[in-house]
Amino acid sequence: MPLASRLPVTAKGKVVKGSPIAKSGKDISASIKDERGSDKAKAPEPKQPIHYESDDDDKPLAHHVQRKPTASIVDDDSDDDKPLATRLPSGVKTYQRKDSLPKTVPGVKQESSPQSKPSTPSSVKTPKISSTMPSSGKSDSKMEVDGDDDEDDDIPLAQRMSSSTSIIKKVVQQKAKASSSTGSTAIAARKLLEKKKAKRLQLQMMVTKKKVITKTTTKSKKVEPVSGDGVKWTTLEHNGVIFPPPYEPHGVKMLYDGKPVDLTPAQEEIATMFAVMLETDYAKKERFIKNFWDDWKPYLGKNHVIKKFELCDFTPIFDWHAREKERKKSMSTEEKKRLKEEKLAVEEKYMWAVVDGVKEKVGNFRVEPPGLFRGRGDHPKMGKLKTRILPHDIVINIGKDAAVPECPIPGQRWKEIRHDNTVTWLAYWKDPINDKEFKYVFLAASSSLKGQSDMQKYEKARMLKDYIDDIRRTYTHDFSSSDPTKQQIAVATYLIDRLALRAGNEKDEDEADTVGCCSLKVEHVTLVAPKSLQFDFLGKDSIRYFNTVEVDERVYKAIGQFKKGKKEGDDLFERLDTTKLNLHLKGIMPSLTAKVFRTYNASITLDNLLQDTTGETTIEIIADYQRANKQVAILCNHQRSVSKGHSAQMERLEGKMQELEEQLEELETDLDRAKKGKPPLKDSEGKVKRNQTPEALEKKIAATKQKIDKMRLDMRVKDDLKTVALGTSKINYMDPRITVAWCKRHEVPIEKIFNKSLLSKFAWAMEVEPDFRF
DNA sequence: TTACTAACTTAGGACACGGCCG
DNA sequence: CGGCCGTGTCCTAAGTTAGTAA
Incomplete structure (x- = not known):
């Protein structure tokens, strides 16, 4: 099946990065060449689909995904319930939104002589030095504090991590216990719900508390009951940002x-x-x-x-x-090194912040340099000038008692200084491309603040386990509801759950035209008899999602109904938007939102797939992990563009492989002759080869065969993964505790799976018990 | 109810780096 | 020992969601 041929070409040349993956079992990819090969203007291509069976609802769906060649619709041999997913990008869409383009445009800046920097000095000068209080007036009280901490800085990160971890662990365990006991019985649903709620609250409390405790542990100082909600820190010191x-x-x-x-x-x-x-x-x-x-x-x-x-x-x-x-x-390496060191020396002070007495890395402390906007996909603003950001554009957030960073550009000052401890940003400025948006400076992923919220994200997703059966039962029931809103919610929830679609907010006209679940247009979903749906749309980052999936007949019917009477460009779910959907979800489980399903499905899929780790050697075991990781990436439609040398590389490998095969043949011939006592034939250049014993030849043959096998495998993996990005799910979707526990069980050093950044990002997850299950 | 603002997570591409191979 | 290639880091765009204002 010529996938390529069926791919829709994007109308208006959208950029899409997708590519075909054709992988699945054996097969394929060849048919899909990379036309897009050249750079970016790639045409969309299909990626593989995954499918999952129709589900039967109630079961624990563990799903996993099996990918198959695209078009086929499902056959799932795979098993029972799994999520379906697939991907491929394509273009096609047309909707329109209202716009506001004209406003920001050129005219504006010309006012003052443009040449001088766009920054308009005049207006700006009113920097307020004064600080604004926390917006919410939240307790500032708490900030009082330690009058300057004393040095706890470099600290026991580990220590504090572990202390927090243990608490977390407890919570987790507790929770796990509860859920395991209850979870299985599908029927006790109602009651469960209540329980869950209680549990969750508890969890929340503990999490908050933990912070305090941690702090205490670290320093034995004050411990104030900061339980106030929304408070993110008590003391915060940092040196501001560095300008290009x-x-x-x-x-x-x-x-x-x-x-x-x-x-x-x-x-x-x-x-x-x-x-x-x-x-x-x-x-x-x-x-x-x-x-x-x-x-x-x-x-x-x-x-x-x-x-x-x-x-x-x-x-x-x-x-x-x-x-x-x-x-x-x-430049010579020494010279490069020297330059690097110099840069580091200048930047060092900006790289760290001290949060509640603990030294933490700052994420993006460099102000974005001016340049031309590189929007992705068919972005209406691509090429616009991203003007230079100056101190008077920047708002600094810092502890009340901390020294305000000195403005690095002489004669200028910050736009504003704030002391808002209900937020985690250290600074922000207005995005010069989009007047309504801000660019924030946050702590790095390795910080405790980020770690905590990461953990809470996964805990929330785990809580969904307790509700998922009920949710699935409910939406299945509502597929044929006579209340159209209810029906749309049911179908949308189903798609989000089974296909891991994103929520899909409305977008402005001055953004690339992409969609998610709630914003799907009629042309993005096609009915394929008897009961499959073909999805083809551009999602986040203009990545194509292309998948054909067999669905519940009621869903098939419902979609047909939703499409009826509408024209291209109309919303498939006209009575829905993300706010309504999330509101509905929140009624089912506290703080449940659409994105939780992605986290949940990614993590549970990994957890389930890792149960069948069958490799014997470490290498094989790791390969098992990567396979699981890949399924998750496919489920989430995480793609990467094919590297530019890919096809050439494959060809080269192909060539080598052929050589090896020829060698093998020759060796076999020689072996034959050697056994009969004859000398080997001359080699390809006509030179005489020396005699070898049959044993030696056999050994060589075995070695060669092995080499060929390995190479074949490598090539397959490589081709298979050419369009799949494994990293994104590892960083954002798969609960690291699953991986850590698995490593412990299989005696795989965690470093084989997590690189340095991941190790520090996931410091909070390192202590899990080997039997941890998501 | 809708529109907007603010804050924070998720995302792929560019580029740097360093180990490996002939 | 220079170039290749895979991996990791950096960069910043593009999402989601909560909360507020209209």
Whole structure:
């Protein structure tokens, strides 16, 4: 099945990164070549589908996914219930939204002479030094505190981690116990619910408490009952953010109509942003060029020689940049090292914050440098100028008693200083591309603050286990509800649960046109008789989701009904949006939202698949893990683009493989002859080979065979994974405790599965018992 | 009810790095 | 010992969700 052929091509050339994966059993991929091979303008291609059977609802669905070649609809041999999933991107969509494009555009900034930086000094000067109190007026009281901590900084991270961990563990265990005892009986549902609720509250409390305890442990100082809700920290110190260096003009002249042009530094800076991207596919897109030109023009001014984009030739700057790059690359390693160290020395102080007396890493302490916006997919704003952010654009959040970071640019000051301990950000600024959005500076993933919330995320997902049977039963029942809203909620919940779709918020017109469950349009789902659905739409990051799945007949019917009387571009679930859906979910389980299903399904799938770890050697065991990981990635539709050398690499491997096979044949011939006492034949170049004993030849043959097998396997894995990104699910969806426990059971060093960043991110999960089950 | 704001999680691509192979 | 290639890090875009305001 020519998958490729059936793929829809995106209308308007959407960018999609998908690619085909054809994997599944044996097979395939070849048919789908990578046309998209070239860079980015890739065409969409299908990825493989997964399917899962129709479900029967009530069971514990463990699902797992089996991927199959796309089109087939299901056959699941796989087993019983599993989630279905698949992916593939494609384009096609058309809906429209209202827009507000005009507002932000060019006109605006021109007001003051553009050339000077866009930053408008005037308005800005009112930085308030004063601090704003926590928005909610929450207890500031608590901030009082330790008057400066004393050094606990470098600390016992581990220690505190473990202390918190143990508490967590307890909670977890408790919970696990409860659920195991109750969980199985599907019937006690109602009661269970009540219990669960209570449990959850308890859990929440403990979690909050833990924080305090931790703190105490670390330092023995004050321990105030900060239980107030929403309080995220008591003391917070940090050094603010670091700015990119000011622009240094290079003086290389671009050509206009064939002639060199003089540009002011500000003009040149923007021209350079474009020049540098000359060889990306962005620079070939009309929209990118138009947005860039619209934003650059005002900096040139009305009377500039440069009047039309088409006559601009940026190659001199491009070439200059390429040379610079080359120069940097060719520096000696010592020199590189030195530069790196220098950079580190400058940045060191920005890399850390002290939160409640504990030194924690800051995530993104570097302010984003100016550049041209690289929106993904068919983004209406691609190419727009992302202006330089200055101190007066930045709001700092810091403890009341902490020293306010010195503004690194002389003569300027921060926009505002806040002391809001109900949030975790250290600083933010307004996004220059989207006036309604902010860019935040947060702590790194390894911080305790992030770790705690990560753990809570997984605990919430585990709580869903106790409700899932009931939820599935309910939505199955409502598939044929006469209340259309109820019916849509049921079907949407089903899709989110079984296909791991995202919630699907509405999007503005000035964003790429992508959808999730609630925002699916009629053209995104096609009925395939007798009872399958084909999904084809662009999801987050304009990644194509392409999957054909067999579903409950009632769902099939319901979708048919939902589509009836609508035209392309109409909402499939016209009575739904994410708010309504989440509101409904919250009525079922406290704080349940659509995204919890993704976490739940990813984690439970991993947990279940890992139960059949059958490998004997460590290598095989790890391969089992990767297979499980891959299923999860497929379920979640985590894709990556095929690396540009992929097909060439495969060909090379193919060639090598052939060579090996020839060698093998030759060896076999030689062996035959050797057994008969004859000398080996001449080799391919006609040279005489030396005699070898049959034993030696046999040994060689075995070795060669092994080599071939390994290679064949490697090639398959490689081809199989060329479009699947395993990392995303590992970082965000699979409860690390599942992995840690599995490692303990199978004596696999955790480092074989988690790299350094993951190890520190998941420090909170390291102590689990080997028998932990999600 | 809808619209918007704010805060935080999730995501893939670019690029740096370092081990490996001929 | 230079280039290849896979992995890890960085970067920042693009989602979700809670809460508030209109």
